[in-house]
Amino acid sequence: MKIIYYSLTGNVKRFLKRTGCPHTIPLEKAMINGVNEPFIIVTGTIGFGQVPDAVSHFLDKYQSSLVAVVASGNRNWGQNFAKAGDIISTKYNVPLLMKFELHGNARDVELFKKKVDECYENNRRETIQTY
Secondary structure (H helix, E strand, O other): OEEEEEOOOOHHHHHHHHHOOOOEEEHHHHHHHOOOOOEEEEEOOEOOOEOOHHHHHHHHHHHHHEEEEEEEEOHHHHHHOOHHHHHHHHHHOOOEEEEEEOOOOHHHHHHHHHHHHHHHHHHHHHHHOOO
């Protein structure tokens, strides 16, 4: 499963690098090449809790392959912390796997890997089973 990310400030990119997860693709590259398989979107939150425009445009085009969302933010924004994840989850009816602050910590990295593995297994199971 692909992990497509948008990293305006570099925090999301640094976080994903620390996870060591394969198949991570910057959103800009995914827009050029297109997406034809299930993916998880990882994005930061901008402004007062908004989804970045580039992410919105991308998801409008490729929402049918979206499996889940992970969001980054800053806890200083209170209730708007990583709110882009809540917005995407609601709008596209996909699970919000987790939120992490800035570029995350070691616990966030381990939780992310666990959640991505579970998401992959659930998606794989739904694809294979035909009952």
